[in-house]
Amino acid sequence: MEATMSIFVTKSAMPDFDEYVEEIRGIWDSRHLTNMGPKHMELERLLAEKLDVPYVSLLTNGHLALEYTLQSFEFPYGSEVITTPFTFVSTTNSIIRSGLRPVFCDIALPDYTMDAKKIEALITEKTVAIMPVHVYGNICQVEEIERIASKYGLKVIYDAAHAFGESYKGKSVFRYGDASILSFHATKVFHTIEGGAICTSSKEMYDKIWHLKDFGINGPDHIDYAGGNGKMNEFCAAMGICNLRHIDANIAARKAVAECYRENLQGIPGIVLNRQYDDCAYNYAYYPVIFDGYKENRDEIFDKLKAHDINSRKYFYPLISALDYCKEYRGSGAENTPVSAYACDHVLCLPMYPELGLDDVKHICDIIKE
Numbered sequence: 001m002e003a004t005m006s007i008f009v010t011k012s013a014m015p016d017f018d019e020y021v022e023e024i025r026g027i028w029d030s031r032h033l034t035n036m037g038p039k040h041m042e043l044e045r046l047l048a049e050k051l052d053v054p055y056v057s058l059l060t061n062g063h064l065a066l067e068y069t070l071q072s073f074e075f076p077y078g079s080e081v082i083t084t085p086f087t088f089v090s091t092t093n094s095i096i097r098s099g100l101r102p103v104f105c106d107i108a109l110p111d112y113t114m115d116a117k118k119i120e121a122l123i124t125e126k127t128v129a130i131m132p133v134h135v136y137g138n139i140c141q142v143e144e145i146e147r148i149a150s151k152y153g154l155k156v157i158y159d160a161a162h163a164f165g166e167s168y169k170g171k172s173v174f175r176y177g178d179a180s181i182l183s184f185h186a187t188k189v190f191h192t193i194e195g196g197a198i199c200t201s202s203k204e205m206y207d208k209i210w211h212l213k214d215f216g217i218n219g220p221d222h223i224d225y226a227g228g229n230g231k232m233n234e235f236c237a238a239m240g241i242c243n244l245r246h247i248d249a250n251i252a253a254r255k256a257v258a259e260c261y262r263e264n265l266q267g268i269p270g271i272v273l274n275r276q277y278d279d280c281a282y283n284y285a286y287y288p289v290i291f292d293g294y295k296e297n298r299d300e301i302f303d304k305l306k307a308h309d310i311n312s313r314k315y316f317y318p319l320i321s322a323l324d325y326c327k328e329y330r331g332s333g334a335e336n337t338p339v340s341a342y343a344c345d346h347v348l349c350l351p352m353y354p355e356l357g358l359d360d361v362k363h364i365c366d367i368i369k370e
């Protein structure tokens, strides 16, 4: 079957127009448009419940959630944060923009997450934190990371932008580490148009973020920190409240897409599908595939799909640790993170969103196989 329209790599989930209009009606009456209004507070409460984590603080976007989290720890200028180069560039940039230095730790396959075996060798007296990424929704080696962090007294901040709603051994992924960051950008599994959150089990941290995201203001006559403006507005929070009603159906539809890809692509030499484990609950955020030793390489598959009006994504490419402005940091360069470099050159994310028809998935697989 030929697809009649172009297929995007992702497509934002939207509630019915009327549902959103109903949700924002009260904002017109109250004129409470932002500054931690009722929608903001309601969504924080709903998310804490949904994600099974004590505190959720809503921010304007996921990137600022990373920066505010780093700021809240008040690390000395120039301290080192061990992180992964196989991520969206926001992770690394948040560290640099906070006056800190990223140190690149390689990933391990088949999970694409930070290789916990390589962390300890990178720790120095300047190390203050580890910032791993639950990349593609693949859950990090959380227990091993926790062990290392407590041994060396380091903070753990998870970039959990891809991990909405996930759990490991029945426990919410947001209960690991000192904080986890979510992105609610329009392209993510759950979105608020633009938005993000900091999830933590610490009331003290939640309170500090509350002031930091509001210019550091603490009461009418007190300004305690050099805070910024990171507040999620009421219209974005209202979109989140609507989208949250449909998130379970959304994830179930993603799962059906993932299963259809697996049925059609598994067992083909040269094609490596993402591995998933029985003790994890996933959200099927992305569908990464490695092409290595297949009749066509990653870039050729990308071009072939493109010729059929199907958009896949070389996600993540290029390698962050090889970017010019990252050369000065420890662990930079493709030679120091060879597994990440390999993944960058061989992985392709296939279209993945809840409305993607299974006929379209089969069509995409047929093109890959033809």
Ligand SMILES: *Cc1c(COP(=O)(O)O)cnc(C)c1O
Residues within 6 Å of the ligand: 061, 062, 063, 064, 087, 088, 090, 091, 133, 159, 161, 162, 182, 183, 184, 185, 194, 195, 196
């Ligand atoms: C999307 C994303 C971010 C940034 O989130 P925004 O909401 O777009 O600012 C950070 N890290 C990762 C891994 C992401 O995918």
